Amino acid sequence: MGMTRAASFGVSLAFLIALPVSTAHAQIDFGGFGADLTLSISPLYPSPDTVMHVEARSASVDLDALDILWYKNGEKIGGGAGVKEIDVAVGALGSEAVIEARARDGDLEVAGSLVRVVPTEIDLLFESDSYVPPFYKGRAMPSAGTLLHLEAIPRFKRTDGSLVAPDGIIFTWKRGGSVIQSASGRGKASASLESPGLFGTDLISVEARTPDGKFSGSASTRVASTEPRLLLYKDHPLFGVMYHQALVAQNFIPETEMSFAAVPYFAEARGANDGRLVYAWRVNGNDIANDSERPSQITINAERSSGNALIELALSHATNFFMSSFGRWGVTLAGGDRGSGGAEDPFGGPAQ
C-alpha cells in the first residue's frame, strides 16, 4: 500500500474560535494607557476537553515588569509578576470560555485582552472512486487519474446544544496551501478533487467558519497515491469469484479446467471489464486473445497437457498512461484425461 497515514491524524479534528481583541465584542476597556496586548493560543484549534496554551504579547509595554492576571469566565485562574503564559483547560463541545489577561502596574491597569474560545470539531473523510470489486469491505484508495471524494463533517455546537447545519457554514478547501476556489463556498462540505499523481502525496485541508465568525475550525489529512494492485482469483462455477482466496505465486488446482478473474484494485475504472482497461494475457509464453465481453477473465483447460500453466497478465489503461500493472502466477491443473472440465472439488479432495 502506498497510502501513508494521514500526518494530521490526531489533530485532524479541529476546533475553535479565538477572537482577537480587535473584534468589537472582545474589546475590553482598560484605564490608563492604550497599550496593546495580544493573546495567542496554541494549538490554534484546540480539541474539546484538552488543554491549550495561551501567551500574552505586547509591543508597547514590558510585560516582564508587570503583574499579569489571568481569568477564565471572570474567575481568576493564575497570574503574577511577568507571568505571560498559562495553560487553560478547554471545555467540552458546546461550551464557551472567555480567557482574559490583565496587565497591571501596581493598582494601575496598563493593558488587557481577551479571547473567546468555542471548541469545535471537524472530521475529514476521504475515499476514491477507484475500482474495487463487489462486496469489497475495504476502502477504495486513490491512485493517479482517479477522483478523490472528501467530506467535512463539522460539529459546531451552540450553547443550547443545537448544531450549526453544514449549509450554514462556509468551507474553504486547500491542496497544500492553495485554495481550491471551485470546491469552496457556503455549504460545500464535500469536494471531489483529483487524486495525487503517481507516487505523490497531497496535504488536503479544509477550513470552516460560520458567516458571523462565531464558529470556525479546520482539519487536514495527508493523502498518498496508491499503485493499482492486480490480483487473480478463481472464478468457480458454483461459488463465483473466490475473492477471499487470491492466487499466490504457485498454485495447485485439482481440476482440468478453471476460469480465473483478474481484479485491478484501485484502478481508474468503473468495472473490471471497463473498456479503458487493456488486458494482455499470456499463458506459457503464448499470447491469449481476450474474451471480448470479459477481458478480465481467462479459462484454462489442461486436457491433454501436463497441467502446468504460467499465467502472465499485463494491464494498462487506454487514457491513463500512469497505470501499468503486471502479474505472474503459476498454476498446476490436473492435466491429462482426468476430470470432466467441471468444478473443482470445494472440499479440497482429489478430483473425481
Added chain:
Amino acid sequence: MTILRYALIALVVLILVGLAWWYFFLSSKGETLRESDAGRGAGLEAPSFGSAIGSTYENILSSLATLAGQTGTEGTTTPPRLLQVSKTPAAGLGFVELGSPSRKASDGQSTSTALRFVERSTGYVLEVSPQSGVVTRLTNTLIPRVYEAEVSRDGRVIERFLDGANGAVVTILGSIPVASTTAGDMLRALTQQRLPDGIRSIAFSPDGKELLYIAPGETGGAAGVRVNADGAKPQKIFSSSIPGWRVDWLRDGRIILVQNASDGVPGYAYELGKGGSLSPLAPPAPGLTLLARPLSSALIFGASSGSSLTLSARLDKKSSVSELPLRTIADKCVWSPSEQFVVFCAVPQRPTPANFLDLRHRGEAHTADAWWRVDMSAGSTKLLYAPGDIMLDVENPAIDDAGAYIAFMNAADKSLWLLRIKE
C-alpha cells in the same frame, strides 16, 4: 539369588502395569481425537460433483455433522465443542428465535435459538441446532453464487449476488413460509422480494421488520435508506459523499455506521441520529474497526497501521479509552449478551503481516485464530479456546441470545463453524 528373582518379578509386573496404563491412556485420548475429528468432518468420503443433480447439497448431506431425520445414536450425542457445521462455503449466518413450541418439540431442542445460514453455491437456507448438531435444510429455491447473506432474528434472510447480465449487485429479501405440519417434505420455496440493485451494505432492524441499506446516492456518494421488510415506505435517512460504509443496527435500535477501513488511513465511526445527524463513537483511528455493545455505550475498536494492530475499549461515554492486551480487529469480536463488559475475540496466534487489513480484505492473507475472553470489569483476559492445528480466520462472528454459542465463518474458505463457549 532369591532376592534377585523377586526383584525381576517385581520389575516385570511394574512394566506390565505401566504398559497397561499407557494402552488405556492412549485409547482414551484416541477416542477424544476421533470425536473431535468427526465433528470437524474428517474421515468423510470426498464428495463428488458428478451426480446428475450437480448440487453441493448432496455434498452437504455427506459432510454436515448430523441431519434431521437420521436415526441412530448420532442425533443424541453432544457435538464437540468446536463443530464444523458446513464444509461448503456459506454466504452468511445468524441465530434465530425458533417458532412455536411444537416446532421445538419436533426438533427435540431445549433452547429457543438455532443457527440459520445460507449456502453460497445454491442460496439454500439451512438451520442447525447448536445443542444436537442436527442440520435441516429449509428451502429449495435455487439462487446460485450467493456472495453475502444476512439472517434476521425472526428468520428472514437477505441474499446478495451478482446479476449475470450486467454484473450489478442484486439483493433479495427472503422469507420462509411456515411449514405445513402435515406435509412430509419440509422444504419450502423462499418468498423473494428484490431490493434496489447496487446496495453496498445492509442490516436488519432488531425485530427484522425493517431494513437499512447503503446504496449509491443520486449524485454519487452514498444514501442510507430505511425501508419496511416488504420493500414499502423507503425513506432516505442519511447521505454522504463517501461511498463506503458498513451499517449495523443494534438490538437497542441504535444504528452504527463505520467507514470502510484501510490500513494506516484514518477511519470514522458514528451513531446515526434523527435527521441524519452523525455522532462520533470513537476517536478517528487508522484502519478503524468498531463493535458497539447493544443496550450500553460500551464499545471496542481496533486500529491497524503498518504492522501495528491494537484493540481498545471504552466502557461508557465518560470513561477513558483503554487498550486491551489483544492484537486483533473488532470485526473478530462479539459482546457477551449475558455478562456485562465481557467480550469474546478471535485473536491471530501469530503476528500479522504489515497492512493486514488490506491483505485480508483482498484474500491475500489469512490468520489462524484462537478465541479469547476479556472481562473488562474484572480486568481479566483468558484463553477461551485454541483450535490446535485448525486454521480459522474468523469472520462474521455471531453469538446467541443466551451467550452459549458463537457461530462464525472461516474467511480462508468460507466454511461455517460453531463454538460452544462453556467446556
